[in-house]
Amino acid sequence: MAKSSTKSATKSAPKSTAARKAAPVPQPDPAPIPVTPTEDKVAAPVLRKKDFLDRVIAESGARKPDARAIAEATLKVLGEALARGETLSLPPLGKLRVSRSTPDAGGARIVVKLRRAAPEESSQKAQISVPGGLAEGDD
Known part of the structure; x- marks a missing residue:
């Protein structure tokens, strides 16, 4: 018996690894990272509303309830104008x-x-x- 040494010409080509990988899943945008001062930078002091009102009262000489109402209205109007x-x-x-x-x-x-x-x-x-x-x- 004679051995047949013919190989099939229809042998498939090896698949590339890229074709086997699934498409990448889109990742949601990461949440913004708050910026914190580094060791070499000194954070600026923060003027809080209470301290702001105390300074307004000292500067104007107005009574506390009057100064509070005026300062809060002023801050509200400034915030709305900047938002627009x-x-x-x-x-x-x-x-x-x-x-x-x-x-x-x-x-x-x-x-x-x-x-x-x-x-x-x-x-x-x-x-x-x-x-x-x-x-x-x-x-």
């Missing part, structure tokens, strides 16, 4: 312009740029010049 993307020109604070705004989990993240006048420039504008001085007593 308005530019605020508020001397002596300066000019605030919304740089960018993105929705966030708790509301919106608004990045603003503040342009302030030079200290000597703003103090000169704040001083009022009264010709002849101020009247005292029965003058």
Whole structure:
């Protein structure tokens, strides 16, 4: 008996490993990582609402309930204006312009740029010049 040494010409080519792998599953965007100050950077002090109100009361001499109502209304109006993307020109604070705004989990993240006048420039504008001085007593 003669052995047949013919091989089949229809032998399939080896499959590549890429064809066997499943398509990658899309991953959800990772949650934003809060930025924390590093050891070489010093965190700026934070002015809390209570301290802000205490400073407003000391500066204005107003009664605490009156100053609280005015300060809270002012902060509310400022926040609403910034949320609408308005530019605020508020001397002596300066000019605030919304740089960018993105929705966030708790509301919106608004990045603003503040342009302030030079200290000597703003103090000169704040001083009022009264010709002849101020009247005292029965003058």
